[in-house]
Amino acid sequence: MTPDQFPPDQNRIIAALERRIADLEGLVRQTKGAPVTKASGPFFLPNSGTPDNPVGGALIYASGGDLRALTAGGQVLQIPGQGYAVADPAFPLTNATPTYTQGQVQTIVNTVDNHQTAILLLLASLRSAGHIDT
Numbered sequence: 001m002t003p004d005q006f007p008p009d010q011n012r013i014i015a016a017l018e019r020r021i022a023d024l025e026g027l028v029r030q031t032k033g034a035p036v037t038k039a040s041g042p043f044f045l046p047n048s049g050t051p052d053n054p055v056g057g058a059l060i061y062a063s064g065g066d067l068r069a070l071t072a073g074g075q076v077l078q079i080p081g082q083g084y085a086v087a088d089p090a091f092p093l094t095n096a097t098p099t100y101t102q103g104q105v106q107t108i109v110n111t112v113d114n115h116q117t118a119i120l121l122l123l124a125s126l127r128s129a130g131h132i133d134t
Contacts, residue, residue: 050076080130086121089114 045062051070059070060079067079091111097104126132 078130083125083129083131086118086125089118091115 045060045067047062047064050063050068051059051061053070053074054072056072058072061068061070069077069079071077089111100108123132
């Protein structure tokens with residue numbers, strides 16, 4: 001619809017604007033938003049202060065370069081990063097015998113020691129990534 005560029009009175013202007021608004025409202029009601037299910041590139045979240053508690057669900061935001069979530073109950077959760085890799089220790093299996101040589105015993109001791117070292121490295125990795133408390 002082409003609006004009258006020089007309407008003779010205010011009532012015609014208001015009536016034309018009301019019709020245009022009604023037409024646009026009708027179009028908006030017919031248009032469905034597209035859900036965001038994937039991105040063509042990375043999302044950038046700028047650092048922000050802690051937002052107000054959401055009424056329901058949770059809010060995701062960035063603070064100090066860390067990804068965080070704020071629950072409806074007001075709990076702030078830091079979404080931790082990935083820990084560093086921990087190598088699997090060798091686990092030589094031997095058949096049980098009635099007696100063991102000193103070499104076999106030493107192999108068992110070394111295996112247990114290697115596993116203890118791997119467990120300690122795994123714990124350090126999980127702690128440094130924020131997956132478990134110290």
